[in-house]
Structures are given as structure tokens and as C-alpha cells.
Amino acid sequence: QSALTQPASVSGSLGQSITISCTGSSSDVGGYNYVSWYQQHPGKAPKLMIYDVSNRPSGVSNRFSGSKSGNTASLTISGLQAEDEADYYCGSYTSSNTLRVFGGGTKLTVL
Amino acid sequence: EVQLVQSGAEVKKPGESLKISCKGSGYSFTNYWIGWVRQMPGKGLEWMGIIYPRDSDTRYRPSFQGQVTISADKSISTAYLQWSSLKASDTAMYYCARLNNMMLDIWGQGTMVTVSS
Numbered sequence: 001q002s003a004l005t006q007p008a009s010v011s012g013s014l015g016q017s018i019t020i021s022c023t024g025s026s027s028d029v030g031g032y033n034y035v036s037w038y039q040q041h042p043g044k045a046p047k048l049m050i051y052d053v054s055n056r057p058s059g060v061s062n063r064f065s066g067s068k069s070g071n072t073a074s075l076t077i078s079g080l081q082a083e084d085e086a087d088y089y090c091g092s093y094t095s096s097n098t099l100r101v102f103g104g105g106t107k108l109t110v111l
Numbered sequence: 112e113v114q115l116v117q118s119g120a121e122v123k124k125p126g127e128s129l130k131i132s133c134k135g136s137g138y139s140f141t142n143y144w145i146g147w148v149r150q151m152p153g154k155g156l157e158w159m160g161i162i163y164p165r166d167s168d169t170r171y172r173p174s175f176q177g178q179v180t181i182s183a184d185k186s187i188s189t190a191y192l193q194w195s196s197l198k199a200s201d202t203a204m205y206y207c208a209r210l211n212n213m214m215l216d217i218w219g220q221g222t223m224v225t226v227s228s
Contacts, residue, residue, distance in 0.1 A: 051214035
């Protein structure tokens with residue numbers, strides 16, 4: 001059982017926007033601004049898309065954005081493109097003895 | 112180019128030992144923690160533990176403590192993940208990743224470990 005809760009799947013049409021949620025607790029998501037998001041295509045390594053809740057690494061499209069409210073973080077992808085179809089994982093620092101936690105992952109389908 | 116390059120796929124029998132590697136290049140290896148992440152077939156990412164190569168300070172997720180050993184050799188910019196006695200349930204893809212502040216910004220390509228009799 002993952003420490004952070006994500007929807008198993010989301011879908012959206014080309015050009016539309018979608019949002020993926022990531023719910024934790026005050027020990028992780030809610031307590032620190034250290035939420036990151038990773039994209040993973042089948043057979044590939046994860047790729048960092050968002051860090052520290054809302055920051056994009058160099059080279060990541062500005063169609064990807066992150067936010068947080070209370071114990072829930074969100075990843076929004078606007079202007080959906082076919083190549084956005086992938087699994088998305090949130091991650092957070094945690095004050096528990098596990099140090100870091102991931103969400104269970106969300107499969108994004110682009111229709 | 113900043114990168115982490117992992118050792119190749121392994122096929123082992125239950126009870127055998129194994130050590131896989133993760134070599135960093137293009138940055139100062141001793142200045143960043145390295146994390147290990149497990150991904151079982153068809154499943155999500157699981158945090159295993161981290162190591163600081165400069166002094167080999169190591170932290171394990173409790174469920175992995177005693178099951179694996181994380182180590183590093185800073186002289187060759189390489190981190191390791193090892194098992195003394197593999198089980199079928201260790202079959203998974205294993206990733207190393209650089210911990211930059213609070214984000215995993217550089218990932219290795221992954222090492223597939225298959226344990227089967």
C-alpha cells in the first residue's frame with residue numbers, strides 16, 4: 001500500500017487539460033513543499049517533471065504545472081498531446097522513517 | 112553530460128547473491144545522495160533507501176532493512192545494491208537516481224533482476 005494516494009487512471013482528449021491528484025498527510029505532502037512528479041513511459045526510466053510542488057526543470061514543457069492545497073498536490077497537463085500518454089508518479093519527502101514516499105501511480109490515456 | 116549508468120540485466124536462482132551497480136559521471140559524485148527504487152513487474156515505484164557517497168551514510172526504508180545492502184565506492188563514483196540470498200519476490204526493475212535537494216533529478220536506465228529456479 002502506497003503512502004500517497006493517486007487515482008489509478010485518468011484520460012483526456014488531445015488538446016484538453018487534465019489534473020492528477022496526490023493525497024498524503026501532514027507528515028509528507030501537507031507538511032513540506034517537497035512534492036515532485038515523475039513521468040514514466042513503458043519500458044523507460046522515470047523522468048522528473050515537477051519539483052518542489054510547482055517548479056519545472058529545464059527542458060520540461062510549460063504545459064506541465066504543479067500545485068498544492070493542504071495534504072493534496074496536483075499535476076496539471078494542459079494542451080494534451082499524444083506523447084503525454086504515460087504513467088505519472090508523485091513523490092514527497094516524509095518525516096517518517098521511510099524518508100521518501102511515492103504515490104501508487106496514475107496511468108494517463110490520451111484519447 | 113550528467114548521467115547514471117547501471118549494470119546490465121541479471122538472471123539468478125533463488126538463494127544466490129547479487130550486486131548491481133550505478134556509476135555516476137558528469138558531476139561531483141560525492142556531493143549528492145544516491146537513492147535506489149524498486150519497480151516490480153506491472154507495479155509502481157517503491158523507495159528502498161539512500162546513500163551519501165562521501166561518507167557512506169546510508170538510510171533504509173524499514174521494509175528493506177536487512178533485505179538488501181546499499182554501498183558506494185567514491186573512488187570510482189559508483190553506488191551498489193546487493194543481496195546475499197535472492198528470492199523470487201526480488202524479481203523487479205531496480206533504478207538508481209540522484210537526490211538533488213529533495214528531488215530525484217537524474218535516473219539510471221534501470222537494471223532488471225530476474226530470480227527464477
